[in-house]
Amino acid sequence: MTHPVQASASQRDNPCLQCEHLDSALNLIAERAQCAAKGAKEETPLDRLRRMLPGVVRTVEPGQHLTLEGDASDQVIGVLSGLVRCYRLTGDGRRHICRFAGPGSLIGLGLLGVQRHSAEAVAATQIIVFRMSAIEAAFERDACIRASILLALAEELTQRERVQLRLGRLTADQRVADFLIELAGPKNAGEHDIPMSRADIADHLGLTIETVSRGLHRFDKMQLIKLGDAHHFRLLRPSELVDFIEGDDDSSARRLPHAQRETKG
Amino acid sequence: MTHPVQASASQRDNPCLQCEHLDSALNLIAERAQCAAKGAKEETPLDRLRRMLPGVVRTVEPGQHLTLEGDASDQVIGVLSGLVRCYRLTGDGRRHICRFAGPGSLIGLGLLGVQRHSAEAVAATQIIVFRMSAIEAAFERDACIRASILLALAEELTQRERVQLRLGRLTADQRVADFLIELAGPKNAGEHDIPMSRADIADHLGLTIETVSRGLHRFDKMQLIKLGDAHHFRLLRPSELVDFIEGDDDSSARRLPHAQRETKG
DNA sequence: CGCACTCTTGACTGATTTCAATTGGGGTGG
DNA sequence: CCACCCCAATTGAAATCAGTCAAGAGTGCG
Numbered sequence: 001m002t003h004p005v006q007a008s009a010s011q012r013d014n015p016c017l018q019c020e021h022l023d024s025a026l027n028l029i030a031e032r033a034q035c036a037a038k039g040a041k042e043e044t045p046l047d048r049l050r051r052m053l054p055g056v057v058r059t060v061e062p063g064q065h066l067t068l069e070g071d072a073s074d075q076v077i078g079v080l081s082g083l084v085r086c087y088r089l090t091g092d093g094r095r096h097i098c099r100f101a102g103p104g105s106l107i108g109l110g111l112l113g114v115q116r117h118s119a120e121a122v123a124a125t126q127i128i129v130f131r132m133s134a135i136e137a138a139f140e141r142d143a144c145i146r147a148s149i150l151l152a153l154a155e156e157l158t159q160r161e162r163v164q165l166r167l168g169r170l171t172a173d174q175r176v177a178d179f180l181i182e183l184a185g186p187k188n189a190g191e192h193d194i195p196m197s198r199a200d201i202a203d204h205l206g207l208t209i210e211t212v213s214r215g216l217h218r219f220d221k222m223q224l225i226k227l228g229d230a231h232h233f234r235l236l237r238p239s240e241l242v243d244f245i246e247g248d249d250d251s252s253a254r255r256l257p258h259a260q261r262e263t264k265g
Numbered sequence: 266m267t268h269p270v271q272a273s274a275s276q277r278d279n280p281c282l283q284c285e286h287l288d289s290a291l292n293l294i295a296e297r298a299q300c301a302a303k304g305a306k307e308e309t310p311l312d313r314l315r316r317m318l319p320g321v322v323r324t325v326e327p328g329q330h331l332t333l334e335g336d337a338s339d340q341v342i343g344v345l346s347g348l349v350r351c352y353r354l355t356g357d358g359r360r361h362i363c364r365f366a367g368p369g370s371l372i373g374l375g376l377l378g379v380q381r382h383s384a385e386a387v388a389a390t391q392i393i394v395f396r397m398s399a400i401e402a403a404f405e406r407d408a409c410i411r412a413s414i415l416l417a418l419a420e421e422l423t424q425r426e427r428v429q430l431r432l433g434r435l436t437a438d439q440r441v442a443d444f445l446i447e448l449a450g451p452k453n454a455g456e457h458d459i460p461m462s463r464a465d466i467a468d469h470l471g472l473t474i475e476t477v478s479r480g481l482h483r484f485d486k487m488q489l490i491k492l493g494d495a496h497h498f499r500l501l502r503p504s505e506l507v508d509f510i511e512g513d514d515d516s517s518a519r520r521l522p523h524a525q526r527e528t529k530g
Numbered sequence: 531c532g533c534a535c536t537c538t539t540g541a542c543t544g545a546t547t548t549c550a551a552t553t554g555g556g557g558t559g560g
Numbered sequence: 561c562c563a564c565c566c567c568a569a570t571t572g573a574a575a576t577c578a579g580t581c582a583a584g585a586g587t588g589c590g
Contacts, residue, residue: 088430091511096434098426110419116426140408153418154375160425161363161381165353167432168471169361172546198569206433208547213570229555230569246356437578463537473579478538495537495586 044104045148045155046078046128052145053138055128066119066127067108073115074132076108082125083195086117087203097204099159100196106152108132122196167206170245175205176215177245180225180233188238194231309369310413310420311343311393317410318403320393331384331392332373338380339397341373347390348460351382352468362469364424365461371417373397387461432471435510440470441480442510445490445498453503459496 049055057080060066066077069088077084084101098117101107107119138145166178179201184192194201198209205212216233219225224241226234235241314320320343325331331342334353342349349366363382366372372384403410431443444466449457459466463474470477481498484490489506491499500506 088426090430090434091508091513094434094512096430098429098433110415110422116423140411143405146405146411150375153422157375157418157422157425158381160422160429161353164363164425164429164432165355165361167429168363168469169355169359204433209569210548210571211546214546217570243356247359248356474537475539475580476578479578482538 043148045152046080046104046106048144048148049076049078049106049130049135049138050128052142053130053134055130057126057128060121060125060127062121062123062125064121066121067115067117069115069118071115073108073111076106076130076132076135077119078128078130079103079105079107080126080128082127083122084119084125084127085122085196085200085204086119088117095203096206097200099156099163100200100204106156109149109156110153122200163204172205172207172211173215173218174245174247175207176201176212177219177224177241179205180216180219180235181238181241181245184235184238188235191228191232191234194233198230308413310417311345311369311371313409313413314343314371314395314400314403315393317407318395318399320395322391322393325386325390325392327386327388327390329386331386332380332382334380334383336380338373338376341371341395341397341400342384343393343395344368344370344372345391345393347392348387349384349390349392350387350461350465350469351384353382360468361471362465364421364428365465365469371421374414374421375418387465428469437470437472437476438480438483439510439512440472441466441477442484442489442506444470445481445484445500446503446506446510449500449503453500456493456497456499459498463495 043051055078060082066084067073067075079101081103084105084107085097086099086101086107087095087097089095099105100122101119108115135145135149139149162178162182166175170178183194196204198212201207202209202212207215216225216227219241220227224235224237224244226236228234308316322345325347331349332338332340344366346368349370349372350362351364351366351372352360352362354360364370365387366384373380400410400414404414427443427447431440435443448459461469463477466472467474467477472480481490481492484506485492489500489502489509491501493499
């Protein structure tokens, strides 16, 4: 067991001040508020963990495994650069990539004890490995760490919810469009990378590689995006792409047949 | 690791003893370990929140709203009895139920600030409403609360992952089967309720009500389940239902054509 | 007793997958 | 430098799965 004393380093100088009238809870609340005030938004959870905890940096080659589904694991992995796919396999051998973890992402939070999925490098990737026990200790010790962990969990949950909606309620092409929007990130302009293969995209979106390919080229033909090669694209009309996702179907192309049928009936 | 546990409990009366050599972090670690030791597994996160925090109990009628998507919200809701559906609407008006929250579930954790989905009672439901700020304060103050919140978040994440795999990689009937297994819970025997409507199930599984109905009746005809009325069922052969989900396809019906083609080629 | 609702069932349509063939790019060896 | 191979991606045609439309059955309520 790590010695918890090192944890106290920063606070050790005047510990009893805390105790006189304020219980530790109040202090921690104050501390947390302070964290939030002075830049919780700027510093990502991963950055904060790096700053405050020891971790081992590793470089992994494309295709190399980081974790295996079902492993008992005492580690949390932060992605520094590159890209990691986290996936599970169904009984009949199909693969579902539940998330792509890019720079800043944390893998292994919120599963206490056992890995829920395998993780594999998509591209050359640099990671940092923390010990779960170290994170837990820091979690108890430091309000900033707590805020960061909670934020990371909340972000992951938000992300999952987006994916869930996408899989549950969007058509094939809408899923591809939504994925492109996600890939492009906040800034729409400029050329964007598609670092993963069509197979990876398909296994993430619950489609086949053919359908993904067709979707991409359909958007290309519709002038909504511009495909460079297979792994680069540019958003030409982002807002229309979003409209398409939201069911406007870009034009009335889908609505007309319905209307026609009504007039016939 | 277990060492400091007893110490902290007895020392709580005279706090400054702690400060001399142990900072608050150490105490909190110890406290948390203690929690875990004496029954974190038995006491659900919701039970613990109820025990330690003030909350307002309310009864809601079927169809009544608890939260609205996009609301700024300072509340966390615990479900005491009944059932709540949490959903979002797509741009073209379709509904996706991202989860059913039954007794013991917490709604509104891990979204700091804004509701990510609407929540509506499926059946007559009793809830308890906590203030987020109260939970946050308790979170900082009490290691048991921390453990509970983390556990609740981890459970929700696990649940989401199951749903994600279901939506991303299972066929319509497999989704229905997986949902039934989930509804039945750990004990397979006996009669189980289906508290929600077909429309609710369909909107959760990303299917139509017709497909859900057909799936259920197919399993009934296959003698894998026994449907009582529309809202009750019994698992007759749970293991075969699980096999079906995992792609064994119950028989070799799907594998044979493939084998035949191989012999031809 | 009829109305309104949910659920079931059938026939048909259409979207997506499956199968199959072709293209294109990158690396290797002649 | 070019031919070749290998793999990923694309494209087309047929097959399948799930959705849509439509009608009927069951249930509860006024």
